[in-house]
Amino acid sequence: MDKSDLAALEHDVAQETAACIARNEQRIAFLTEREEREAFLRKPVTQWTDAEWREFHRYENDARKWTRSW
Structure with a gap:
């Protein structure tokens, strides 16, 4: 070598x-x-922060848009 x-x-x-x-x-x-x-996901919803709620709703809305496109 x-x-x-x-x-x-x-x-x-x-x-x-x-x-x-x-x-x-x-x-x-x-x-x-x-x-x-x-x-x-294990955290109780009563302890979610405003930012966590916004993120949850953003994902929820994205999921609705995706399922409607089918």
């Missing part, structure tokens, strides 16, 4: 490592978002 082969191998390893890190960051973001959403 000469220096050019070693450099190519190092480059491939670096690319694969970066891709793995990016995939793991996406998984972490997805799981964090899911945990936050589940925690929110």
Whole structure:
């Protein structure tokens, strides 16, 4: 194995490592978002903030628009 082969191998390893890190960051973001959403859904509606109510109504309206388009 000469220096050019070693450099190519190092480059491939670096690319694969970066891709793995990016995939793991996406998984972490997805799981964090899911945990936050589940925690929110367990929270009693009497404790929702105004911002949480606005977000709920925004999603509710989006869902209605989507189902009407079918």
